[in-house]
Amino acid sequence: MPDITESARRLAEIITKYQADYIEARLEESQASYITYRGRELESIGKTRAVGGNVRALIKGGWGFTSFNDLSDLASRVESAVKQAQLARGKKSELAPVEAVIDSVLTLQDRNPVIMPLAQKKRLLDEYNDVIWETSKIQTSIIAYGDSCKKTIFLSSAGSFIEQERADVTLRLAAIATEDTEVQQAGLSLGSRGDFSAIENLHQPAAEMARHAVAMLSAPRVAGGEYTVVLDPVLAGVFTHEAFGHLSEADFVYENDRLREIMALGREFGAAELSIVDDATLPERRGSFKYDDEGVPAAKTYLIREGKLTGRLHSRETAAKMAEAPTGNARALSYRYPPIVRMTNTYIEPRTASFSDLISDIKEGIYAKNWYGGTTSMEMFTFSAGEAYMIRNGKLAEPVRPVTLTGNVFQTLKNIDAIGNDLDMNQGGGCGKGGQMPLPVSNGSPHLRIRRCLVGGR
Amino acid sequence: MEDILARAGKVAEAAEVFMASSEETPVQFEANRLKHVQSKQASFVALRIIREGRVGYAVSTELNDRQKLVEAAVETAEFGIRAEFTLPGATAYPRTKVFDPAVESVSLEEMVGLGSELIDMVRKHTPEILCDAEVAKGTTLVRIINSRGGELSYRQTGFSLGIQGQLIRGTDMLFVGEGQSSCRPLSDTGAVAGVVLRQLELAREQAPIATKVLPTVFTPDGVASALISPLMVALNGKVVLQGASPVGNKLGEQIFDRKLSLHDDPTIGYRPQSRPGDDEGTPSQRTPLITRGTVAGFIYDLQTAALARKKSTGNGGRHHGGLPSPTPSAFIFTAGDTAFDDMVSDIKEGLIIEQLMGAEQGNILSGDFSGNVLLGYKIESGKIVGRVKDTMVSGNIYQLLKEITAVGSDARWIGSSVYTPSLYCPSLSVASK
Numbered sequence: 017m018p019d020i021t022e023s024a025r026r027l028a029e030i031i032t033k034y035q036a037d038y039i040e041a042r043l044e045e046s047q048a049s050y051i052t053y054r055g056r057e058l059e060s061i062g063k064t065r066a067v068g069g070n071v072r073a074l075i076k077g078g079w080g081f082t083s084f085n086d087l088s089d090l091a092s093r094v095e096s097a098v099k100q101a102q103l104a105r106g107k108k109s110e111l112a113p114v115e116a117v118i119d120s121v122l123t124l125q126d127r128n129p130v131i132m133p134l135a136q137k138k139r140l141l142d143e144y145n146d147v148i149w150e151t152s153k154i155q156t157s158i159i160a161y162g163d164s165c166k167k168t169i170f171l172s173s174a175g176s177f178i179e180q181e182r183a184d185v186t187l188r189l190a191a192i193a194t195e196d197t198e199v200q201q202a203g204l205s206l207g208s209r210g211d212f213s214a215i216e217n218l219h220q221p222a223a224e225m226a227r228h229a230v231a232m233l234s235a236p237r238v239a240g241g242e243y244t245v246v247l248d249p250v251l252a253g254v255f256t257h258e259a260f261g262h263l264s265e266a267d268f269v270y271e272n273d274r275l276r277e278i279m280a281l282g283r284e285f286g287a288a289e290l291s292i293v294d295d296a297t298l299p300e301r302r303g304s305f306k307y308d309d310e311g312v313p314a315a316k317t318y319l320i321r322e323g324k325l326t327g328r329l330h331s332r333e334t335a336a337k338m339a340e341a342p343t344g345n346a347r348a349l350s351y352r353y354p355p356i357v358r359m360t361n362t363y364i365e366p367r368t369a370s371f372s373d374l375i376s377d378i379k380e381g382i383y384a385k386n387w388y389g390g391t392t393s394m395e396m397f398t399f400s401a402g403e404a405y406m407i408r409n410g411k412l413a414e415p416v417r418p419v420t421l422t423g424n425v426f427q428t429l430k431n432i433d434a435i436g437n438d439l440d441m442n443q444g445g446g447c448g449k450g451g452q453m454p455l456p457v458s459n460g461s462p463h464l465r466i467r468r469c470l471v472g473g474r
Numbered sequence: 475m476e477d478i479l480a481r482a483g484k485v486a487e488a489a490e491v492f493m494a495s496s497e498e499t500p501v502q503f504e505a506n507r508l509k510h511v512q513s514k515q516a517s518f519v520a521l522r523i524i525r526e527g528r529v530g531y532a533v534s535t536e537l538n539d540r541q542k543l544v545e546a547a548v549e550t551a552e553f554g555i556r557a558e559f560t561l562p563g564a565t566a567y568p569r570t571k572v573f574d575p576a577v578e579s580v581s582l583e584e585m586v587g588l589g590s591e592l593i594d595m596v597r598k599h600t601p602e603i604l605c606d607a608e609v610a611k612g613t614t615l616v617r618i619i620n621s622r623g624g625e626l627s628y629r630q631t632g633f634s635l636g637i638q639g640q641l642i643r644g645t646d647m648l649f650v651g652e653g654q655s656s657c658r659p660l661s662d663t664g665a666v667a668g669v670v671l672r673q674l675e676l677a678r679e680q681a682p683i684a685t686k687v688l689p690t691v692f693t694p695d696g697v698a699s700a701l702i703s704p705l706m707v708a709l710n711g712k713v714v715l716q717g718a719s720p721v722g723n724k725l726g727e728q729i730f731d732r733k734l735s736l737h738d739d740p741t742i743g744y745r746p747q748s749r750p751g752d753d754e755g756t757p758s759q760r761t762p763l764i765t766r767g768t769v770a771g772f773i774y775d776l777q778t779a780a781l782a783r784k785k786s787t788g789n790g791g792r793h794h795g796g797l798p799s800p801t802p803s804a805f806i807f808t809a810g811d812t813a814f815d816d817m818v819s820d821i822k823e824g825l826i827i828e829q830l831m832g833a834e835q836g837n838i839l840s841g842d843f844s845g846n847v848l849l850g851y852k853i854e855s856g857k858i859v860g861r862v863k864d865t866m867v868s869g870n871i872y873q874l875l876k877e878i879t880a881v882g883s884d885a886r887w888i889g890s891s892v893y894t895p896s897l898y899c900p901s902l903s904v905a906s907k
Binding site: 050051054055057058059060061062063064065066067068078079080081082083084085086096100101103104106134135138155156192194197198199200201240241242271272274275278352354388389390391393394395396397398399400417418419420422423424426470471472 | 797
């Protein structure tokens with residue numbers, strides 16, 4: 017494999033020879049392994065290695081970007097990025113000023129899941145598969161394990177030169193139960209920043225997941241309509257991410273005068289109990305890092321504080337155009353993509369209510385847990401629960417089929433009328449935006465109660 | 475590649491080398507203005523071996539790292555699946571047209587021109603709209619060789635035009651959009667903008683809708699966003715083999731409306747999903763999946779087909795360079811004979827679904843779907859009266875497609891992998907605020 021440090025030094029030289037308002041480059045080398053099962057049998061096992069890089073140039077507000085995994089002719093890559101930026105140029109370039117950084121954040125020698133023997137990884141997955149298959153009426157199972165390690169070097173015409181390493185582990189388990197023509201499934205997603213032990217000792221939850229898939233076969237469906245809904249920390253985290261997190265990404269807002277009015281700082285979004293935070297400085301979360309992919313230091317950003325909009329997530333460009341401080345949220349999935357504004361670790365701050373406080377005065381409602389997925393169109397969002405139960409007369413009652421919840425973010429945040437005391441972060445998610453998916457993020461929340469939430473059903 | 479195959483041949487009973495390299499040039503507009511011009515070069519090589527009866531697999535972007543690649547494949551083969559298949563030997567391929575040299579000669583300036591034209595057309599209709607647009611071209615080279623003498627190589631070009639618009643009034647947001655793609659250069663910006671203008675026209679007014687069961691027309695976009703994913707999963711030979719497909723044991727049975735026919739076809743000229751052979755070197759073919767309501771077949775790759783005692787349908791696809799698995803190329807619904815307007819005028823009170831958000835998040839194996847109507851219209855007395863909001867629909871595609879009132883004559887491509895007409899369904903559960 018070519019040495020990316022050597023290529024990076026050459027690039028740092030080359031970019032000084034070109035005329036542009038700003039030039040940056042990222043070089044990356046990565047290794048990954050994966051093991052998947054479908055049913056009792058292993059489906060695939062493999063290893064990948066990749067080396068690549070990109071150059072991004074800015075001229076009068078227009079960006080040129082070129083990505084490649086052939087590192088042999090770096091000067092021509094820089095040249096084409098600069099030419100492309102020339103073509104895209106408009107009025108003027110705006111980038112929030114940041115200090116040039118020279119730093120090295122090397123972590124892989126302490127922790128690298130990729131170099132663990134495949135046999136050891138496979139043994140654990142075999143155990144989980146056995147646990148799932150011990151449950152009767154299980155038709156099939158899906159197990160998808162993946163790990164990766166990556167070294168990135170960022171350098172810029174402003175003089176930054178940053179080496180960073182990161183590792184990632186993800187595990188998705190699913191059990192599928194069938195009876196006659198009914199097919200039901202239940203799943204479990206976990207992840208960590210390279211720590212394999214985070215996915216060990218899941219035999220108990222895997223067994224519960226399998227039993228839940230079977231229980232769903234005979235569970236009734238919910239009638240569609242408005243309900244008071246209580247979300248568990250996992251689903252509430254997905255809700256935080258989908259319903260509000262994406263709306264706070266400044267690249268949706270900065271060129272959009274109407275959205276800027278809607279997202280004016282100080283606007284009231286929820287009750288005084290509600291605070292939402294994005295924080296890449298949390299230790300050891302999947303969304304954590306020291307510098308983003310523009311070389312900006314990570315930060316903790318309050319998006320909503322005591323119900324009012326207080327901040328948003330920025331790249332250097334969106335921060336400059338909105339005259340706000342950069343937050344270090346420009347992230348790229350890999351060298352193949354330019355950085356765009358992304359979340360990191362996003363959560364609702366805990367308050368005082370216990371779970372029983374939340375449900376005790378609900379006559380008929382739904383307790384929704386775990387997640388299948390979620391998506392947003394800014395104003396409207398939907399997200400799907402992996403498990404759901406009726407709440408009747410203040411108590412948890414019968415399990416029902418998984419539900420999809422939908423709503424309008426502006427109304428729904430105001431309809432959060434109670435926030436629990438049990439913040440928990442979910443590491444199993446991957447976020448998609450602009451074709452860059454899945455980006456490692458984490459999200460979390462305490463239990464939440466939402467009044468008048470629209471639930472799909474028949 | 476030949477060298478990798480030779481090295482692998484020394485340590486394995488059979489081997490296959492797959493290489494793909496691509497050059498892609500997207501031009502992107504943001505908030506009505508040109509913002510990014512990009513070029514992306516990428517290549518990777520994948521080695522699949524059969525060693526002591528087991529499959530080993532490794533992928534690298536480093537085409538010269540040959541020995542490392544072989545070593546990694548050998549390491550994984552120790553744990554790999556039992557190979558039940560034989561790699562295809564030398565064979566003839568259909569002459570599927572997927573390369574047009576004219577794509578390469580479209581200049582960046584011309585692409586910028588097309589994007590500006592698209593945005594101008596939409597803004598002329600609605601000046602306050604904010605548009606993102608993308609015009610992209612690309613070329614891919616694919617080559618597969620294996621130790622049984624099989625060899626497939628082809629070049630493919632691609633071109634796409636797309637636009638998305640966002641219109642905000644107060645906190646009300648409307649999203650419209652359309653995209654087209656081909657292996658040949660596209661220049662008909664009017665056709666793309668036309669779809670967007672029609673959406674803007676129909677969504678001009680808002681119309682309240684009640685929580686009840688209503689007759690519903692899924693437009694081609696609506697079919698693609700709500701109904702296709704569950705079918706793609708259910709008709710996948712691997713899901714069938716696992717017993718997880720609700721249609722897996724229904725081969726030859728009529729379980730859909732007789733007006734419905736669906737097939738997979740990677741042989742249509744100049745379509746981005748077409749190719750002479752799949753990612754394992756199996757020749758492309760047209761595969762019937764649903765014929766007049768009867769389940770007619772499933773899609774297979776080599777390994778799944780061998781396990782199911784079937785033949786590969788030429789649907790071995792590699793997602794992100796992974797091991798081949800059954801992958802749809804292009805799902806094509808046969809068009810019907812009912813005009814879209816006739817469907818609408820037949821409905822006293824009903825719903826048109828153009829974009830359903832979140833439909834793919836539920837338990838798609840069961841066919842259940844539930845989603846927010848991101849773009850949809852209310853029908854009153856045979857006329858479209860406006861856009862619906864805060865509305866959710868739920869259903870099960872197997873119940874829904876068992877009996878449909880009409881299939882539209884308006885079939886068109888949605889994205890690169892779905893070709894569908896509008897479908898008129900007699901009843902769907904609607905929940906609204």
